Amino acid sequence: MSTSPKASGAAPAPTAAKTSRIPKFPFWAQILLGLVLGAVLGWVAKSGDVSWLASTLEQIGDLFVQLLKLAVAPLVFFAILVSITNLRQVNNAARLAVRTLMWFMITSLIAVAIGLAIGLLTNPGSGTGLTPKDGMLPKHTGSWIDFLTGIVPKDVITPFTDLEVLQIVFMAAVAGIAALQLGEKAEPVLKFSRSILELLQKALWWVIRLAPIGTVGLIGHAIAKYGWDLIGKYATFTADIYVGCALVLFVVYPVLLSAVGKLNPLHFFKGAWPAIQLAFVSRSSVGTMPVTQRVTERLGVPKEYASFAVPFGSTTKMDGCASIYPAIAAIFIAQIFDVPLNVGDYLLIAFVSVIGSAATAGLTGATVMLTLTLSTLGLPLEGVGLLMAIDPILDMMRTATNVAGQVVVPVLVSAKEKILDRAAYARGDGIGATPGEAGQADAEQKAAVAAAA
Numbered sequence: 277m278s279t280s281p282k283a284s285g286a287a288p289a290p291t292a293a294k295t296s297r298i299p300k301f302p303f304w305a306q307i308l309l310g311l312v313l314g315a316v317l318g319w320v321a322k323s324g325d326v327s328w329l330a331s332t333l334e335q336i337g338d339l340f341v342q343l344l345k346l347a348v349a350p351l352v353f354f355a356i357l358v359s360i361t362n363l364r365q366v367n368n369a370a371r372l373a374v375r376t377l378m379w380f381m382i383t384s385l386i387a388v389a390i391g392l393a394i395g396l397l398t399n400p401g402s403g404t405g406l407t408p409k410d411g412m413l414p415k416h417t418g419s420w421i422d423f424l425t426g427i428v429p430k431d432v433i434t435p436f437t438d439l440e441v442l443q444i445v446f447m448a449a450v451a452g453i454a455a456l457q458l459g460e461k462a463e464p465v466l467k468f469s470r471s472i473l474e475l476l477q478k479a480l481w482w483v484i485r486l487a488p489i490g491t492v493g494l495i496g497h498a499i500a501k502y503g504w505d506l507i508g509k510y511a512t513f514t515a516d517i518y519v520g521c522a523l524v525l526f527v528v529y530p531v532l533l534s535a536v537g538k539l540n541p542l543h544f545f546k547g548a549w550p551a552i553q554l555a556f557v558s559r560s561s562v563g564t565m566p567v568t569q570r571v572t573e574r575l576g577v578p579k580e581y582a583s584f585a586v587p588f589g590s591t592t593k594m595d596g597c598a599s600i601y602p603a604i605a606a607i608f609i610a611q612i613f614d615v616p617l618n619v620g621d622y623l624l625i626a627f628v629s630v631i632g633s634a635a636t637a638g639l640t641g642a643t644v645m646l647t648l649t650l651s652t653l654g655l656p657l658e659g660v661g662l663l664m665a666i667d668p669i670l671d672m673m674r675t676a677t678n679v680a681g682q683v684v685v686p687v688l689v690s691a692k693e694k695i696l697d698r699a700a701y702a703r704g705d706g707i708g709a710t711p712g713e714a715g716q717a718d719a720e721q722k723a724a725v726a727a728a729a
Contacts, residue, residue: 303488307553310491317492318499330500336493343483344563347476349436352562353448354473355587360452361466365580372689376585379685380593381630383532387524387595387677388629391603392622394520400513400604401611441562445591477566484554484567491557498668510666513608517670520600521677525552529684537691539701546704547575548683555679559671564679565590575704576697577686585689589682594645596674596681599629602649609650609659621653628652643667 314333321330363369427446429435435443455462530541545552551567558564569586573579603625610617628649643660650657663670690696 304550304553306488307491307557310488310557311495314492314495315499318496321496321500330497333493333496333500337490337497338493340483340486340490340493341558341560341563343486344480344558344560345439347480347483348441348560348562349439349444350472351476351480351565352441352444352587352591353436353451354469354476355565355583356445356448356591357452357455358466358469358473359584359587360449361455361462362580362583364456366578366584368693372581372693373584375689375692376588376685379688380589383524383528383595383681383685384593384599384630385626386528387520387599387681388603388626390523390528391520391600392607392625394516395604395607398512398516399607399611400516401608402512404510404512404612441591480563480566483563487554487557494557494559494668510663513604513663514666514670516604517601518673520604521596521673524595524600525677525680529680532684532688537688537696539687539691539698543702543704544575544684544687547571547701548680551683552676552680556672556676559668559675561590561594561675561678561682564675568679568682572683572686574700575683575687576700577690578695578697581690581695582686585686586682589685590679593682593685594674594678596677597671598645600677601670601674602629602646605646605659605663606649606653606655609655609662610653612662613656613659615655617653624652625649 317329317333320326321333363373366372427442429440429443429447432447434440435447455466530544533539533541533544548571551564551571554567555561555564561568565587568590569582572582572586577585606621606625607617609615643664646660646663647657650659687696687701691698
């Protein structure tokens with residue numbers, strides 16, 4: 277008599293146990309719940325003047341962002357270093373890099389054109405009640421001299437301690453190119469770098485799992501501190517930023533995917549949404565980088581190319597912060613200070629947006645990029661102070677647009693180069709799931725195929 281599991285009927289037991297397991301609460305739903313709960317608690321803290329609640333929400337949000345920033349410096353360094361060396365595993369690596377940069381520039385130009393058009397149509401600085409006296413000089417400013425001289429660090433320690441991301445990118449790029457030149461001799465260093473990168477990404481995943489809690493604090497604090505009164509003064513400007521970002525995110529990107537890549541935009545949003553929503557909450561392109569790279573790969577972009585394009589984009593590709601925002605903000609400030617702008621000024625805004633976007637460096641806020649734009653146009657830097665209070669609310673939508681663009685470009689380039697896995701793109705694997713859940717789904721699927729065989 278056979279005693280095998282199949283003959284004895286023991287095989288169905290694991291299936292029964294598996295089907296009875298309570299399904300996990302999807303990660304996107306956790307984020308959404310955090311948004312709703314944060315908005316409610318923020319409203320309670322604001323309307324009821326509950327100071328302890330407002331303080332608690334601020335501390336929760338600050339702690340979450342602080343945890344994200346903790347890994348930024350080493351993450352950027354090792355991600356850029358490894359990504360450059362990974363290009364040697366890709367056919368036509370130089371052409372891929374050039375086309376990636378080209379599409380970064382094209383989408384930035386489109387975004388800044390939309391920002392200028394919206395600003396000129398709506399006149400966001402008119403009727404606000406704000407005057408030049410309401411402005412103040414920002415603590416950190418940017419100029420072309422600072423931008424160019426600031427790329428090269430004075431030593432190898434300060435960029436990490438002061439979180440000078442652009443300088444970290446420079447050092448990582450130099451190290452990566454040197455490693456390519458050394459070939460096999462650099463392999464021990466590269467092996468160590470890959471291990472460190474995996475360790476950092478693993479630790480950052482733990483922080484990302486806290487995103488729903490961080491969402492409660494960040495959204496709650498924004499509403500408790502700013503409320504609707506402040507937003508009312510900047511109603512047109514705020515609407516302009518959100519509308520401009522929405523046009524790029526939900527119109528420009530889908531049109532490019534459909535017309536250039538011959539791809540269904542709905543599949544893109546299904547696959548990229550976990551990264552977009554985390555960017556909205558965290559306001560950090562670099563902090564979102566592991567999720568961005570994961571969803572990019574799951575949309576069918578080859579891993580070797582994605583590991584170059586995503587870290588590169590996370591520090592330089594900023595359609596929201598470096599294109600739409602400075603364009604509308606420059607018009608807003610010019611109107612407040614009664615400074616006329618001409619066609620040449622608008623062309624300068626476009627130039628700064630394309631060339632100087634790396635100044636934003638993937639961190640929360642776009643103050644340096646804005647001051648770079650204002651100094652180029654000769655507008656008063658005190659105008660930045662007019663926008664400081666409202667910046668966190670604007671930065672959520674800007675960063676979501678940034679990250680979406682950081683996924684769109686590798687997908688487009690892969691499609692044009694015929695290296696995109698269109699079947700994976702169409703499947704939208706891991707939609708709404710955390711990377712751990714997506715990986716578990718892959719393992720379960722492979723196990724099922726093996727069992728069937």
